[in-house]
Amino acid sequence: MLENIAYIVAAVFCEIYLILMIRGLFSSRSQGHQFSHLKNLDSAIASYSKLIQKNPRDTKSYLARSSAYIQQERLTEALSDCDMVTLLESDNPYAFLNRGAIYGLQNEHEKCIDETTRCLELKPDTLDALINRAHTYARLGNIDAALSDFARIIELAPRNPDHYFERGNCFLNLHKYPEAIADYTHALKQRDKTWEYYYRWDCHQKRGIAHTKLGHLKQAREDFDLALKHCLFHEAIRLDPHDLDNYILRGNLYYYAEQYQNALRDFLQIQKQTTLTPDQQTILGFCYLKLGEVQQAKAIFRQALESNVYNADIDQNPGDPGNYLDRGILRFELQEYQSAIDDFNHALKLGEKSEELLAARGSAYLKLGKYDLAKQDYETALSRAPECPTTYICLAWMLATCPEPQYRNGPRALELAHRNLELLPEINWNSLSVVAAASAESGDFEGAIKWITQAMKLAQNEDKTDCEKQLHYYERNQAYTDLDP
Structure with missing residues (x-):
């Protein structure tokens, strides 16, 4: 994503820079200015070339022609013009500015940083140089340096x-x-119609992801719904139904917004025309899982794991804890619980701060029968993120259904299960089934039957079987024991 953003920004920067250069260095009567303003770049280049023929030392025309070349992706010619400016005026900051943009487009990131830094030495606080350098730092993974530049830019x-x-x-x-949430919120408060038209959806999407990581699922859902409302993909797909990029982006948004059937439809549409990437394959698997197609999901997860979906990312960036968290979740779904715990532990050591991590590790411990460790993770997660519904449902299930009686606590399980319902953006069958189990453990079998019946109405496919299994216990006035937690 950062690579795409950096390329776009570099291209936009060149366009803006061309306008600024022309505005500052040429009169409104200049033919080159007029042609550039009208985006007739061939005519603009021809006009600047005539000026250079008349005066081979005209650095302003070299710079303006270089910017026009950049927009046409004629980068070798653009670089040649910048080099000529440096020969004529060794301390001209705009030559370094343009040259930095060219190197950025050529993915020569270190050279881009060197050139933009030299521009800033000659002309401190040149905004376009700071912007270009900040994005390049981000592309290189030097986030602290990027943040420093963005602070000055702001x-x-x-x-x-x-x-x-x-x-x-x-x-x-x-x-x-x-x-991240604070900055996204600040961006959304600004009133820039052009920015809002093109990027508001992505800002809501990114803020939704940050909210999800903090366990703020209601706020996340609101952002994802707004991202779907403001995105351009629906219209883009209507105009060009063969452009797969729009299906990919919309499918991701549908998945984030928990519209799994819509997400599944988009990814299946992609699959008809091309092979899904491992990442897309994984999302497809989770769509099936959320829709109750458990075996179909596991088959996809197994295929994704065998294709080393996360191994390559881990090898390329071993310091990113998110890759270990994601691989751990995949291993958990495939019942590779100890391997999942190993990944979760590694993510923690690397500084992963997602609130889902402790709950996920606790659930893996629960599956292995390590109830003390499971409860410890759940309680810690609950104290750190009291607004995260995931932890409430996990701990409530353990307290209501654990095979070891000493860990059961019906009243507290019921309290946690109801709190989970309050925090969820949308009620689902699983949450209702936990309320049913907690009710039964508390001795309220009539309530348990009521809750599990409601859960069955929302459950799909294989999930209905789980609900029916619980109902069988409650109808006999028995609490449910999860022998395979």
């Missing part, structure tokens, strides 16, 4: 929503979720 241009959005992306990449 001081210089506090009303530009894009700067807050991009700094929020850096915070998200560093797993600093509250800081």
